[in-house]
Amino acid sequence: MDHLKINSWRRRRFLRIAGTATACGVLTSCARENSPWRFLTTAEGRTLDAICEQIIPTDQTPGAAWAGVVNFIDRQLMGPYRRQQTAYRSGLREIDQAAVSKFGKDFAALDTGQQTALLQALEGGAKRFFSTVIAHTMQGYYGDPRHGGNRDAVSWRMLGVPVIPIRGRNRYEFPKQGAR
Amino acid sequence: MAFKHVNAVIVGAGAGGGVAAKELAAGGLSVVLLERGKWYSAADCRKDDLRNQRTSPLGNNSGPDEARNPRVVVDLNGQERVVLPSEGGYSNNAGCVGGGTLTYGAQAWRFQEKDFRMATTYGVPEGSTLSDWPISYAELEPYYEKAEYEIGVSGDVSTDPFHGPRRKPLPMPPLPVGREHTILKPAAQRLGLHPFDIPMLRNSVPYGGRPPCMQCRWCVGFVCEVNAKCGTQNTSIPAALATGNCELRTGCMAREVLTDARGRATGVAYYDADDRLCEQTADIVIVSSAAVESARLLLNSKSQMYPAGLGNRYGWVGRNFQGHSYSGAWGLFDFETYDDIGPGASIAVCDYNHGNPGLIGGAMLANEFIRLPYQFVSVAPPGVAQWGRGHKDFMRQWYRRSIAIQGPTQEIPIADSRVEVDAKVKDFWGLPVARLSGGKHPKTMETSAAMTDKAEAWLKAAGAIRTWKKLSGKGTSGGQHQAGTCRMGDDPRVSVVDKYCRVHDHDNLYVIDGSVHVTNGGFNPALTIMAIAYYAAERIVKGRKGRGV
Numbered sequence: 268m269d270h271l272k273i274n275s276w277r278r279r280r281f282l283r284i285a286g287t288a289t290a291c292g293v294l295t296s297c298a299r300e301n302s303p304w305r306f307l308t309t310a311e312g313r314t315l316d317a318i319c320e321q322i323i324p325t326d327q328t329p330g331a332a333w334a335g336v337v338n339f340i341d342r343q344l345m346g347p348y349r350r351q352q353t354a355y356r357s358g359l360r361e362i363d364q365a366a367v368s369k370f371g372k373d374f375a376a377l378d379t380g381q382q383t384a385l386l387q388a389l390e391g392g393a394k395r396f397f398s399t400v401i402a403h404t405m406q407g408y409y410g411d412p413r414h415g416g417n418r419d420a421v422s423w424r425m426l427g428v429p430v431i432p433i434r435g436r437n438r439y440e441f442p443k444q445g446a447r
Numbered sequence: 448m449a450f451k452h453v454n455a456v457i458v459g460a461g462a463g464g465g466v467a468a469k470e471l472a473a474g475g476l477s478v479v480l481l482e483r484g485k486w487y488s489a490a491d492c493r494k495d496d497l498r499n500q501r502t503s504p505l506g507n508n509s510g511p512d513e514a515r516n517p518r519v520v521v522d523l524n525g526q527e528r529v530v531l532p533s534e535g536g537y538s539n540n541a542g543c544v545g546g547g548t549l550t551y552g553a554q555a556w557r558f559q560e561k562d563f564r565m566a567t568t569y570g571v572p573e574g575s576t577l578s579d580w581p582i583s584y585a586e587l588e589p590y591y592e593k594a595e596y597e598i599g600v601s602g603d604v605s606t607d608p609f610h611g612p613r614r615k616p617l618p619m620p621p622l623p624v625g626r627e628h629t630i631l632k633p634a635a636q637r638l639g640l641h642p643f644d645i646p647m648l649r650n651s652v653p654y655g656g657r658p659p660c661m662q663c664r665w666c667v668g669f670v671c672e673v674n675a676k677c678g679t680q681n682t683s684i685p686a687a688l689a690t691g692n693c694e695l696r697t698g699c700m701a702r703e704v705l706t707d708a709r710g711r712a713t714g715v716a717y718y719d720a721d722d723r724l725c726e727q728t729a730d731i732v733i734v735s736s737a738a739v740e741s742a743r744l745l746l747n748s749k750s751q752m753y754p755a756g757l758g759n760r761y762g763w764v765g766r767n768f769q770g771h772s773y774s775g776a777w778g779l780f781d782f783e784t785y786d787d788i789g790p791g792a793s794i795a796v797c798d799y800n801h802g803n804p805g806l807i808g809g810a811m812l813a814n815e816f817i818r819l820p821y822q823f824v825s826v827a828p829p830g831v832a833q834w835g836r837g838h839k840d841f842m843r844q845w846y847r848r849s850i851a852i853q854g855p856t857q858e859i860p861i862a863d864s865r866v867e868v869d870a871k872v873k874d875f876w877g878l879p880v881a882r883l884s885g886g887k888h889p890k891t892m893e894t895s896a897a898m899t900d901k902a903e904a905w906l907k908a909a910g911a912i913r914t915w916k917k918l919s920g921k922g923t924s925g926g927q928h929q930a931g932t933c934r935m936g937d938d939p940r941v942s943v944v945d946k947y948c949r950v951h952d953h954d955n956l957y958v959i960d961g962s963v964h965v966t967n968g969g970f971n972p973a974l975t976i977m978a979i980a981y982y983a984a985e986r987i988v989k990g991r992k993g994r995g996v
């Protein structure tokens with residue numbers, strides 16, 4: 268299972284929390300047979316990927332989908348975002364239902380214009396869920412690649428942030444100290 | 448479990464507690480320093496944009512533990528919610544050896560003379576508890592100097608005409624300046640302002656046996672890899688331990704201050720790293736847990752004699768909770784401002800700290816620390832989309848072409864901004880958690896709004912092609928600059944500690960940290976907290992030797 272790859276610190280932390288929040292176990296065990304994700308089902312992953320790509324679309328530089336934002340969010344849903352598991356499960360369902368009732372298709376199958384229109388028109392709980400996804404997508408795209416998003420530091424390259432920072436710029440040279 | 452009796456037990460190894468431990472141990476007292484967190488190295492706390500003490504969507508890097516330390520926050524509409532340390536509104540500083548000083552931005556400000564005499568200077572606005580300090584700048588000056596030299600400060604305040612008299616210059620020169628500094632300095636001068644190099648608790652040259660800063664990108668919120676940032680974890684606390692008189696116990700969460708039948712403090716009950724209930728008795732008890740937790744600890748120390756908690760006879764423990772009303776402005780430029788040279792903040796003006804017509808106090812204004820890409824996401828001005836193509840364009844176009852100027856507007860304290868203990872919610876150890884509520888005085892908001900104008904004008908003078916303001920919210924601030932909850936004063940009916948940080952009613956119980964600040968200046972507070980710790984600890988040591996009063 269994928270989450271076995273989570274480093275030992277995270278795993279310990281997860282287990283500790285899982286002990287106190289049994290709801291967690293229930294949520295993660297059902298409905299995700301054969302899913303490539305840790306928390307999401309295959310279908311949820313597809314919907315979320317399309318939403319994230321709306322939030323940060325591909326233009327002359329890759330967007331959220333290429334950067335692996337869903338991988339990032341899925342991973343955090345088993346860790347720091349675990350309190351939002353239920354919100355994701357019901358939020359994604361709600362957006363798909365809205366897509367079906369408005370356009371007769373799942374969200375991921377809509378064309379870009381329809382997707383944008385649908386997201387702009389969200390209200391109430393679905394709108395609140397969408398703002399959570401916006402925040403998480405920004406974290407996954409612009410945050411540190413070590414958490415599973417921002418693949419190849421794609422956003423940092425886009426912004427022009429040196430990926431390997433230059434160190435030791437101090438004008439004071441004290442070679443004997445040797446501490447640097 | 449009980450331990451050998453000592454002269455002093457200190458709760459909290461942060462700015463105040465770290466300095467106090469060193470002074471007492473060096474003065475020959477036996478000291479036990481209790482800290483709920485760990486002693487981290489830079490390797491334990493990686494430079495992680497999403498997991499640090501300033502930006503914490505995935506958690507913090509130096510405590511406190513996420514699962515064990517909830518708080519209750521009540522917003523302006525009376526809605527209450529349980530928040531965890533890495534969530535907004537918690538007012539987290541840190542839970543580790545060094546406290547906030549392990550990861551702080553390290554701006555090293557002395558308050559100005561008027562900051563100690565706010566009521567005399569401005570009068571007391573209605574609905575506020577504005578008051579003078581019982582001590583003056585002049586009384587604290589030698590201790591500011593001691594903090595600057597013992598802990599280490601770089602910078603150059605010689606062109607700041609507004610600072611109080613000082614006997615010595617700063618011990619280290621400023622760091623080499625970056626691009627923002629060279630853009631902002633002439634602009635400030637054209638406006639008739641007096642820009643200078645921010646004093647920083649950060650080595651610019653080798654100092655205290657540690658190397659200079661390498662000016663990296665990840666400073667504020669992060670642990671320094673080269674140990675160039677000066678906090679109590681790499682200065683006072685090692686010095687305290689080196690005396691042989693101080694024992695540091697980490698992972699130890701204080702539960703309550705114990706008192707005897709006559710009301711004297713006898714020691715501290717705490718849970719050790721294995722969650723066993725322990726007791727440390729001492730002649731003197733010093734609470735240095737930062738403004739929220741110090742108030743909470745006193746309030747949780749209830750007994751038959753003190754049913755409302757210690758120091759709380761007149762109900763002042765936890766009141767006057769304040770931080771700063773951080774406000775300023777952003778500017779966009781048609782040339783590059785970003786140079787990847789840390790720590791970022793480097794130039795300031797103190798022209799607006801006082802003397803603003805019709806206003807009370809003001810703020811020091813400075814350029815911001817380097818913002819990491821994720822921190823820039825929420826910067827977009829009104830009119831720019833929060834998501835989609837427009838937002839991505841904004842990021843791409845302006846990330847390297849923007850400057851932020853901000854300042855910690857001095858707050859006008861109010862009694863209703865407060866820390867209480869919650870009646871229902873308990874922490875991991877079963878102790879009632881802190882409950883934060885209240886808001887800001889309207890005068891504070893007025894001054895903040897004026898500061899955003901000043902910041903904007905400075906950016907425009909520097910050539911910004913578009914500017915917009917960032918005004919702090921009306922909710923209670925606290926946060927990393929938390930202060931005020933155990934106010935210092937001569938009158939026991941309206942304060943918690945006397946001018947030597949001793950809790951009224953108790954001759955051997957002290958509070959030494961940001962809690963004692965009567966007002967919090969228009970400046971970041973750490974150097975003042977350290978100076979007060981030197982000052983109060985000296986008095987304790989002298990008293991023990993029978994030389995003091």
Ligand SMILES: Cc1cc2nc3c(=O)[nH]c(=O)nc-3n(C[C@H](O)[C@H](O)[C@H](O)COP(=O)(O)OP(=O)(O)OC[C@H]3O[C@@H](n4cnc5c(N)ncnc54)[C@H](O)[C@@H]3O)c2cc1C
Pocket residue numbers: 458459460461462463464481482483484500501539540541542543544545546547548550551552553554555556667668669699700701702735736737738740741744927928929959960961962971972973974976
């Ligand atoms: C990211 C960041 C940036 C900052 N930048 C600046 C800056 O540039 N300039 C500036 O002046 N200030 C800055 N600050 C603020 C500064 O760090 C604080 O003002 C200062 O550390 C407060 O000192 P203190 O002694 O009141 O509390 P702290 O330093 O917070 O120390 C309190 C200690 O008590 C411990 N504690 C609490 N409760 C208990 C308990 N029950 N039992 C045992 N231990 C306990 C805590 O774990 C903590 O270590 C910054 C802070 C942060 C986090």
Ligand code: SF4
Pocket residue numbers: 649659660661662663664665666667669670671672673674675676789790
């Ligand atoms: S900017 Fe300097 S002091 Fe700050 S973390 Fe980097 S090297 Fe350390």
